[in-house]
Amino acid sequence: MKATGKYKIFYLFLIVFAFSIYFSLPTDLTASEKWAGVDESVIEKFAKEFGIEPKEPLINTDQGDLLLFVFLLAGVVGGFIAGYYWRELIDYKDRKAEKVLVGSKKT
């Protein structure tokens, strides 16, 4: 069954409503604890109880805007590769080669 325009709006409303309920469910956590990763809320919590603290990573990108720089760098490299391979989709030679292959199969 295809969703018609009227139903699409209804489904969209339903999704937004479900999300708003989902994220407003009550928890016992304070604002600073809320949405912490399980690495903090479980792993590091237990490690601290036994007197073990995590050490700084070899390359700590979690400082200031350094992580953003890494994301930017990865984005640039990823974007460049995506752009480079984009030509594979629109390369005239490839399409021509495919047509030749299809043609040779027919004959």
Place this chain on the structure above:
Amino acid sequence: MNSRFKIQNSKLIILILVMIYFSLFTLSDAYAMHLAEGILPFTWSLIWWALAIPFIGYGIWRLKVLSKDDLSFKPLVGLLAAVVFIISCMPVPVPTAGTCSHPAGTGITAIILGPAISALVASVALFIQALFLAHGGLSTLGANIVSMGVMGSLAGFIIFKILRSLRLNLMISGFFAGLLADWATYLMTSVELALGIRGDAPFLPLLTQIIVAFAPTQIPLGILEGFMTSGVVMLLYKKRPDLLMKMMVIKPSEVKG
């Protein structure tokens, strides 16, 4: 024909790269279950590294064997490595627990590539995260490879094969493969943590405490990963059944039309 495959593979490459591109720009902090640098004592770090290395070696050997006659295999492995990298970086809020965690993605790779290459793929993803994203650590990388790469992949692969041999359909088998790959990862992480930090404390009570602490986040997240794995497998079944046949996930007789 080769040209058509090249174009289809290129589409996949572009799709994954665009996903990486946008994911990296939308990510903020890493909410990880990976064991951070310094959490495990040196001896345990070495033990987990020693356990992980044979699996990585076997994964490299399998990759060499399978890609020998099939040039499209390495790009496929690369694409799935990108998928695992993104999925295992993706923080998902779990309101019932009020915390964030991430799926592992190894259920998908275990089904498509097999457990050995899946472990290799997870190792690469974990290495990049540990080195550049302050997500996990280099000393704890062996432990993280064993939990996410080895245990996750093995659990996903074994349960998928068992359910398929019982003639359950792809959707259900994929769901349970994803679910158990996720839960096995967290179970192994709990074991590694309990063994590493316990000192003179008894092992089993501590392990139980850690598993209970993980449960409110990981039970719903595992179910989510089950749906995600099932969705990916079904999408491939509809759009690229040739890929699933090539990887011996399905038999030619299972393809409609």
